[in-house]
Amino acid sequence: EDKVVQSPLSLVVHEGDTVTLNCSYEVTNFRSLLWYKQEKKAPTFLFMLTSSGIEKKSGRLSSILDKKELFSILNITATQTGDSAVYLCAGFKAAGNKLTFGGGTRVLVKP
Amino acid sequence: GAGVSQSPSNKVTEKGKDVELRCDPISGHTALYWYRQSLGQGLEFLIYFQGNSAPDKSGLPSDRFSAERTGGSVSTLTIQRTQQEDSAVYLCASSPSPSGGQFFGPGTRLTVL
Numbered sequence: 001e002d003k004v005v006q007s008p009l010s011l012v013v014h015e016g017d018t019v020t021l022n023c024s025y026e027v028t029n030f031r032s033l034l035w036y037k038q039e040k041k042a043p044t045f046l047f048m049l050t051s052s053g054i055e056k057k058s059g060r061l062s063s064i065l066d067k068k069e070l071f072s073i074l075n076i077t078a079t080q081t082g083d084s085a086v087y088l089c090a091g092f093k094a095a096g097n098k099l100t101f102g103g104g105t106r107v108l109v110k111p
Numbered sequence: 112g113a114g115v116s117q118s119p120s121n122k123v124t125e126k127g128k129d130v131e132l133r134c135d136p137i138s139g140h141t142a143l144y145w146y147r148q149s150l151g152q153g154l155e156f157l158i159y160f161q162g163n164s165a166p167d168k169s170g171l172p173s174d175r176f177s178a179e180r181t182g183g184s185v186s187t188l189t190i191q192r193t194q195q196e197d198s199a200v201y202l203c204a205s206s207p208s209p210s211g212g213q214f215f216g217p218g219t220r221l222t223v224l
Contacts, residue, residue, distance in 0.1 A: 034212060041200055041218035048212045088154070098170065099213065101154040
């Protein structure tokens with residue numbers, strides 16, 4: 001059975017801090033790993049990582065995939081209160097095209 | 112441009128009633144997915160549509176759940192004889208291609224009393 005595990009479950013930081021979120025996966029026929037930010041109901045797409053070792057960046061967010069060790073990291077630098085959310089990672093299968101989601105990491109950024 | 116839209120945003124129903132949830136994907140997106148998120152749980156895959164291909168229904172939890180996608184666009188998720196454990200947020204996502212990132216709608220919060 002496919003499995004995606006995120007850590008930590010939650011963390012509290014202060015504005016300006018850097019956070020690192022971890023995602024490990026065991027997904028058969030793995031194609032890509034996706035990161036989402038969920039503030040209310042709808043997850044917002046952040047990154048899709050398909051190739052190992054290539055960092056993707058968007059503003060203060062960056063992410064990288066290690067297909068040998070089966071994990072990904074999402075970094076947020078110079079955190080702001082607006083970064084407070086649940087961050088989800090998901091493994092994307094080549095067959096069936098379904099996403100298997102991790103349980104999420106809840107990030108709270110205090111002013 | 113318009114994102115994925117879902118209706119209703121909230122639905123309260125009585126146990127045993129049938130409900131229909133609607134999803135309008137982003138125009139031109141060929142792939143459409145349904146997920147649900149129960150309180151405190153991660154997102155759970157339900158069903159996937161791609162073009163005119165037969166849908167992948169492997170995530171549907173029981174035969175009370177069904178979905179269709181008409182004309183390759185709008186999709187309806189139907190839950191028959193609702194149970195309290197069906198209470199969850201039902202999320203729809205669409206993608207421009209089977210290998211593309213999935214873009215989620217705002218979800219429908221279903222409460223079964």
